[in-house]
Amino acid sequence: RGSRERFAFSSAVTTSSEETSSVVKVQEHGGQCEDAQCYIAMLESVACTIFMGRKSRTDPKAKSKLGRIKTPPPVDPVEMVVLKERFTEYSLILRALRLEFKEQVLRKKYEDEVGSAAEERTKREAEEHRSLMAWNDAENLRLRQIREQRVQKETEAAELKRREAVLLRQQELEDYIKEKERQILQLQVNLSVLCNNGMQPNKEEAKDFITMDNLDERIEEALDNPKNYNFAIDREGRVVKRTAIQ
Amino acid sequence: MPMKGRFPIRRTLEYLQKGEVVFKKSVKIMTVNYNTHGDLSEGARKFVFFNIPQIQYKNPWVQIMMFKNTTPSPFLRFYLDDGEQVLVDVEGKHHKEITHHVKKILGKPDHVLEAEALAKMELSNPANFGHKKYFLRECMSEVEGQVPHPGLVPLPKEMTGKYRAKLAATSDD
Numbered sequence: 001r002g003s004r005e006r007f008a009f010s011s012a013v014t015t016s017s018e019e020t021s022s023v024v025k026v027q028e029h030g031g032q033c034e035d036a037q038c039y040i041a042m043l044e045s046v047a048c049t050i051f052m053g054r055k056s057r058t059d060p061k062a063k064s065k066l067g068r069i070k071t072p073p074p075v076d077p078v079e080m081v082v083l084k085e086r087f088t089e090y091s092l093i094l095r096a097l098r099l100e101f102k103e104q105v106l107r108k109k110y111e112d113e114v115g116s117a118a119e120e121r122t123k124r125e126a127e128e129h130r131s132l133m134a135w136n137d138a139e140n141l142r143l144r145q146i147r148e149q150r151v152q153k154e155t156e157a158a159e160l161k162r163r164e165a166v167l168l169r170q171q172e173l174e175d176y177i178k179e180k181e182r183q184i185l186q187l188q189v190n191l192s193v194l195c196n197n198g199m200q201p202n203k204e205e206a207k208d209f210i211t212m213d214n215l216d217e218r219i220e221e222a223l224d225n226p227k228n229y230n231f232a233i234d235r236e237g238r239v240v241k242r243t244a245i246q
Numbered sequence: 247m248p249m250k251g252r253f254p255i256r257r258t259l260e261y262l263q264k265g266e267v268v269f270k271k272s273v274k275i276m277t278v279n280y281n282t283h284g285d286l287s288e289g290a291r292k293f294v295f296f297n298i299p300q301i302q303y304k305n306p307w308v309q310i311m312m313f314k315n316t317t318p319s320p321f322l323r324f325y326l327d328d329g330e331q332v333l334v335d336v337e338g339k340h341h342k343e344i345t346h347h348v349k350k351i352l353g354k355p356d357h358v359l360e361a362e363a364l365a366k367m368e369l370s371n372p373a374n375f376g377h378k379k380y381f382l383r384e385c386m387s388e389v390e391g392q393v394p395h396p397g398l399v400p401l402p403k404e405m406t407g408k409y410r411a412k413l414a415a416t417s418d419d
Contacts, residue, residue: 132351136334139347143335147319
């Protein structure tokens, strides 16, 4: 059968003679009634559905329809009058109902936006909004005060630190100068002593000198106490490990 | 490849639908100014990271913009319908506190949200039948326990029309 087949299921036959639709009345289960057989044959020639407008613009009229003169179904004037009356009444009622419902919906919408209750609602909401804004402002104020205090503390701390740093630097500078002066003084003293005394050494330092007299004693002393320089120290300067003397 | 990103739970529907803040109709734009470093902006950063997706999901028509490292302290700013601007200071606050604060001043209250949900439920009655797009079922045969569609499962002989007609004819005879 055709590529796209759709069987139209039309409801009860309409009595209006104006309708000239070509909707086919076919039983739902595809039963083989006489009408269906003719149309199945037609399907083979022109594909697609059994709906109105099956043929395209360029398709010619079928050969079986050559001498056909289409006559509309006969109209009974009495029946026509009665039907027309009934239809006008029916459509009037339906249209009235439809408009009634539409108006109901619109009225409801209008009431929601511009009604007696709506105004009160908007007023109440505005009031609530104002109170909430006031609460928010109070909250902001509280936070602002906390922030100001904190900023103040921070500036004070920074100021203190700056002053302390300045003092420290000054102190360090003074200490450095003093140390340097001391060293200079010591060097000067040494130099003067050397120049004045010539080859004569200092009294303190003379004690430690090795002379011909001390030589033997000193040698024995050195042999008895061997000095071990193989030791490790930690960051504090304390001795950590000593290797054995060899 | 299950989930992408640092906290991929933020991208799940379940998490987004749990968002509490639904803005009133008058709120149009929301702006968040915060800093990427610093202890005071921590709450604001967490708020942006966790709660902004929820808020945007619940309010798709509100424009939300983020500005980083423009001011020393973090804050939120809301621009309303009538030109009013609402400033919310969030310095040093926890992100949950911020959400509660925002919900209180500019969010729809709980009872209004519930009423809206109820009204929405009333629109779609699950007992109605119709097109799959709008209703649950199209035909009674789709319900469990009912007679299935004869196109899928053939009816028992006794229920078919032609058998009944035949029976009636033979019984008349």
